[in-house]
Amino acid sequence: HAGHEMGAMGQGAASLPEGEALRALPPLANEAGRPGLFKARLTAQSATARFVADRDTPILAYNGTSPGPLIEAFEGDRVEITFANRIGEQSTIHWHGMPVPADQDGNPMDPVAAGADRIYAFDLPEGSAGSYWYHPHPHGRTAEQVYRGLAGAFVVKAKADPVPAAYGDTVLMFTDLRLAADGSMPDSTMNDQMNGRVGDHVLVNGQKNPKLTVAMGAKRRLRLYNATNARFLRLVFANAVMTVIGSDGGLLEKPVATDEILLSPAERVELVVAFERPGAATLTTLDYDRGWMGPGRPADAGQTLLTVDVSDAPAEAMPPLPERLRSIARLAAPTVSRRLVFTETMAMNATGMEMGFLINGKAFDMGRVDIVAKAGEPELWEIVNQADMDHPFHLHGTQFQVVERERGGRVSKPPYLAWKDTVNVARGETVRLVMRQERPGSRMYHCHILEHEQLGMMGIVDVQ
Ligand code: C2O
Numbered sequence: 001h002a003g004h005e006m007g008a009m010g011q012g013a014a015s016l017p018e019g020e021a022l023r024a025l026p027p028l029a030n031e032a033g034r035p036g037l038f039k040a041r042l043t044a045q046s047a048t049a050r051f052v053a054d055r056d057t058p059i060l061a062y063n064g065t066s067p068g069p070l071i072e073a074f075e076g077d078r079v080e081i082t083f084a085n086r087i088g089e090q091s092t093i094h095w096h097g098m099p100v101p102a103d104q105d106g107n108p109m110d111p112v113a114a115g116a117d118r119i120y121a122f123d124l125p126e127g128s129a130g131s132y133w134y135h136p137h138p139h140g141r142t143a144e145q146v147y148r149g150l151a152g153a154f155v156v157k158a159k160a161d162p163v164p165a166a167y168g169d170t171v172l173m174f175t176d177l178r179l180a181a182d183g184s185m186p187d188s189t190m191n192d193q194m195n196g197r198v199g200d201h202v203l204v205n206g207q208k209n210p211k212l213t214v215a216m217g218a219k220r221r222l223r224l225y226n227a228t229n230a231r232f233l234r235l236v237f238a239n240a241v242m243t244v245i246g247s248d249g250g251l252l253e254k255p256v257a258t259d260e261i262l263l264s265p266a267e268r269v270e271l272v273v274a275f276e277r278p279g280a281a282t283l284t285t286l287d288y289d290r291g292w293m294g295p296g297r298p299a300d301a302g303q304t305l306l307t308v309d310v311s312d313a314p315a316e317a318m319p320p321l322p323e324r325l326r327s328i329a330r331l332a333a334p335t336v337s338r339r340l341v342f343t344e345t346m347a348m349n350a351t352g353m354e355m356g357f358l359i360n361g362k363a364f365d366m367g368r369v370d371i372v373a374k375a376g377e378p379e380l381w382e383i384v385n386q387a388d389m390d391h392p393f394h395l396h397g398t399q400f401q402v403v404e405r406e407r408g409g410r411v412s413k414p415p416y417l418a419w420k421d422t423v424n425v426a427r428g429e430t431v432r433l434v435m436r437q438e439r440p441g442s443r444m445y446h447c448h449i450l451e452h453e454q455l456g457m458m459g460i461v462d463v464q
Pocket residue numbers: 094096135137266394396444446448
């Protein structure tokens with residue numbers, strides 16, 4: 001893959017061992033000792049990882065692991081997590097996609113000082129089952145802290161789950177790694193700031209191309225998480241059949257067969273994958289042109305993320321997936337509509353070219369409210385990308401429904417109704433979405449290429 005070797009990527013890249021058995025994410029133990037409460041502690045601290053033999057890589061970790069421990073709780077549960085910040089600078093835990101009150105959201109206005117502890121407490125409402133995640137969100141340091149290892153999965157389970165338990169339930173969290181020859185993770189470059197950091201290796205649960213073994217005819221429920229700072233994952237599964245069953249915010253109404261998935265930074269998808277033929281089934285990346293401002297766009301193509309060994313021995317008969325998974329309420333006709341325009345700017349300063357990433361012509365200002373909204377009121381947001389790169393749009397506080405996309409004068413409807421908290425807005429594209437913020441307080445919206453968020457592509461909606 002010549003393209004992959006070019007540019008900043010690939011030069012001096014260490015090679016990582018592949019083909020080890022896939023490690024499940026370590027579960028975060030519930031210390032509550034009574035049903036209905038999930039209580040635990042997450043300590044962020046420096047740690048080391050062994051990506052290559054004989055070399056320790058300094059990383060940041062929650063409870064010593066990266067990705068962090070898997071949190072599994074049930075809808076209806078109360079959650080109380082004590083966050084101990086031991087990374088030597090301010091941080092937060094943001095509960096990405098989760099319906100938590102504004103003062104428990106871990107946004108940049110509410111930092112946890114170095115060395116301090118704080119308790120995050122919130123309830124998981126009925127109907128909130130879905131694939132969420134957690135990561136730091138401190139002002140100006142989010143990209144760095146996430147890239148060095150601070151991110152974990154938070155799965156809210158349904159009390160009555162229509163997906164057969166025989167499929168299992170496996171989180172695959174994708175992160176992105178660049179290693180210098182000495183085993184360290186190099187500092188970001190100017191190009192990284194513009195494009196977002198894209199590493200040389202996509203890891204799954206911290207491993208490069210791990211192996212999963214299944215019997216022929218098996219079906220697996222897989223939750224795919226794009227926890228990279230900036231990499232677009234366009235995925236195909238050779239020798240397997242993919243069915244989409246869920247999005248960022250839980251199950252779809254019905255299963256949808258698919259050949260290919262585009263997962264932009266921070267998006268999640270739930271799949272049922274059927275392995276019908278013996279041999280190797282591989283989850284690999286295809287190239288995706290997300291636009292690029294500097295020399296050498298990273299070629300994403302041709303990485304194998306996961307290899308599934310499908311044995312000749314037939315699996316026990318798998319129960320079928322129900323034709324109907326749940327119903328999703330259509331939001332009432334929006335009474336308010338807003339337009340958010342994403343642009344990039346370039347300016348020369350003393351040290352060279354500097355880029356700005358703006359929404360409606362403004363860079364993020366923590367002291368400024370950009371939008372005032374009313375709790376409970378349905379709104380239409382039109383996200384217009386006039387920039388030269390794709391920007392995945394993310395909103396805090398609630399999930400939304402994409403109603404329409406428009407590009408080059410062509411309007412299209414999404415193929416299915418889904419709850420989302422992150423949606424890619426391709427360059428030149430307009431995405432229209434509807435949502436309703438239920439709880440008062442200040443909420444962030446931003447590009448989830450974390451370097452862009454830091455360079456200004458973020459705003460505040462104050463819900464009253
Ligand atoms: Cu996943 Cu405001 O972030």
